[in-house]
Structure formats: structure tokens, C-alpha cells
Amino acid sequence: MEREQLERELSQLHESSYGWALACCARDRDEASxxxxxxxxxxxxxxxxxxxxxxxxxxxxxxxxxxAMERRRWRFFRGRVVTGAEPDDVPAPSAPLVDRQTxxxxxxxxxxxxxxxxxxxxxxxxxxxxxxxxxxxxKVSLGTARVHYERGKxxxxxxxxxxxxxx
Amino acid sequence: MTDEEEKLRRGFAKLKEDDARRAPNFQKLLEKGxxxxxxxxxxxxxxxxxVAAAAAVFLLWCGTQRMxxxxxxxAAPQAAASMAAADQPALVQDGKQAPPKRESDPEPLGFxxxxxxxxxxxxxxxxxxxxxx
Numbered sequence: 001m002e003r004e005q006l007e008r009e010l011s012q013l014h015e016s017s018y019g020w021a022l023a024c025c026a027r028d029r030d031e032a033s034x035x036x037x038x039x040x041x042x043x044x045x046x047x048x049x050x051x052x053x054x055x056x057x058x059x060x061x062x063x064x065x066x067x068a069m070e071r072r073r074w075r076f077f078r079g080r081v082v083t084g085a086e087p088d089d090v091p092a093p094s095a096p097l098v099d100r101q102t103x104x105x106x107x108x109x110x111x112x113x114x115x116x117x118x119x120x121x122x123x124x125x126x127x128x129x130x131x132x133x134x135x136x137x138x139k140v141s142l143g144t145a146r147v148h149y150e151r152g153k154x155x156x157x158x159x160x161x162x163x164x165x166x167x
Numbered sequence: 168m169t170d171e172e173e174k175l176r177r178g179f180a181k182l183k184e185d186d187a188r189r190a191p192n193f194q195k196l197l198e199k200g201x202x203x204x205x206x207x208x209x210x211x212x213x214x215x216x217x218v219a220a221a222a223a224v225f226l227l228w229c230g231t232q233r234m235x236x237x238x239x240x241x242a243a244p245q246a247a248a249s250m251a252a253a254d255q256p257a258l259v260q261d262g263k264q265a266p267p268k269r270e271s272d273p274e275p276l277g278f279x280x281x282x283x284x285x286x287x288x289x290x291x292x293x294x295x296x297x298x299x300x
Contacts (some may be wrong), residue, residue: 007197013191014190015187019183035197106179110182163168
């Protein structure tokens with residue numbers, strides 16, 4: 001695939017990729033942006049190549065996940081620990097207040113879940129994948145993905161109830 | 168889909184809208200490029216660790232070699248002293264001399280090799296004596 005074409009495809013996937021990067025970085029927006037920068041650099045410079053065996057979206061999601069893991073390891077060795085990020089103080093423009101509050105409460109609850117639970121819930125509810133498709137992206141068995149899905153869903157509801165948020 | 172799942176889907180849809188509004192600009196991310204190399208830390212840790220392990224093994228081997236080469240000179244006087252002590256009669260704790268050691272038989276099983284009757288006079292010897300008279 002030519003660079004221009006790849007750039008166009010990545011641009012179309014940008015919002016989904018950013019959402020996935022957030023899920024892989026415990027909702028840390030700065031870290032998610034840095035991960036995406038690295039991913040785009042890797043793909044456009046040819047360091048990683050899409051061979052067409054999966055969809056481009058699945059491939060990009062895999063690269064995002066691995067890049068986020070690499071950066072986490074680096075942070076571990078450097079001694080810098082990034083905890084689950086709080087939502088930005090700056091409100092998103094033109095968002096109704098109620099929706100924004102719900103989104104922020106959901107983001108806080110997601111950041112408190114385990115990595116696997118956050119990933120499977122994101123892929124199913126945010127990206128609209130089935131649990132089987134999510135298990136492929138996460139590189140785990142379908143049974144494992146189901147367990148994380150059920151537990152994550154239950155924990156999510158408990159946390160949202162504690163915050164008094166109704167969806 | 169259950170009611171709970173439908174609620175979660177609606178909540179996630181709001182989150183997705185919020186994220187889309189806050190997403191960084193694609194072109195800006197491309198312009199900035201990679202922030203820093205995300206090379207795996209193992210690429211540094213593994214070679215360093217193996218070099219350190221090799222150095223430790225080498226030092227250990229050197230130490231072992233030195234100890235084995237110095238052992239005979241250090242142990243010789245000690246061995247001579249222990250041999251001399253063995254020749255002296257042992258003393259018991261109250262100062263009395265211990266009974267002398269029983270001499271050991273140099274050939275404890277030698278009697279098995281002796282032929283019965285070989286030490287007594289042979290039965291035909293008197294005949295030979297009579298003939299000679």
C-alpha cells in the first residue's frame with residue numbers, strides 16, 4: 001500500500017484508534033496521543049507492515065496495543081508510573097452537560113477496571129464487536145474474553161451505582 | 168441483548184462522542200512523528216544481564232582456581248602435625264596415659280593361605296631318617 005493511501009486509511013480510523021489507545025492506556029489522554037504518534041510513525045515509515053491477512057482496523061488495533069505495552073514496560077524500567085488518568089479538566093466543546101458527566105463517570109469507572117476487562121468492554125460496547133471478535137483482537141480465548149466481559153460489566157455497574165450515575 | 172447491556176451501550180456511545188471531540192488532530196500527530204523510540208527495554212537489559220552473569224562466572228572460576236592452587240602449601244604443615252600426633256600415645260582427659268594401641272596384624276587373613284600340617288613334621292620324615300641310619 002502506498003504511503004498516501006495508507007495515510008488516508010489511518011485518517012479514517014483515527015477516532016477509533018484514539019478510543020482504543022485510550023482503553024490501552026487506562027484512559028490517559030496524553031499517553032494515548034503519544035502511543036498513536038508512535039503507531040503512525042511505525043506504520044508510515046515501514047517499520048511495521050500490514051500484510052492484508054486481517055482488516056487494517058484489526059491490524060492497527062494490534063499495533064496500538066503492543067505499542068502501549070512497550071511504553072508501559074519502558075515506564076516500569078524508568079520508574080515512572082502512570083496511574084489511571086482522571087478526565088481532562090477542560091470540557092469538550094459543544095457537549096451537553098449531562099452527556100459529558102455520564103461520559104466522564106464512565107471513563108472513571110473504566111480506568112478502575114483491570115486491563116483485560118477494560119479492553120473487552122471497550123471493543124464490545126465502544127467498537128460494536130462481538131465477544132468472539134474482541135477475543136481475536138485481545139489474543140485470548142473466547143472463554144477468557146467472556147469471563148472478563150461478565151466480570152467487567154458487573155464491576156462497571158457497581159461503580160456507576162456508587163457514583164449515582166444512571167445510564 | 169439485556170437491558171443492562173443496552174444501558175452500557177448508550178453510555179459508551181456518549182463516551183465515544185466525547186472522545187471524538189477531544190481526539191488530537193491526525194495531521195498534527197503525523198507532523199510531530201514519534202515522540203521517542205519505544206524500543207523494548209529487554210534490548211538493553213538482556214545483553215547487560217548476560218555480560219554481568221558471564222563476568223560473575225569468570226570471577227567465581229578464578230577464585231576457585233586460586234583456592235585449589237594454594238591448598239597443598241597451606242595444608243602440608245597441618246598434615247605433618249596430625250601424623251606426628253598419631254605416633255604419640257594418646258592421653259585421656261584425666262592425665263593418665265591411655266593404654267597402648269594393639270599392634271595391628273599386617274596380614275589379618277594370612278592364616279587362610281597356610282596349608283594345614285605344613286608347620287608339623289611330615290609323616291614320612293621318620294622313614295627317611297630310619298633309612299639314613
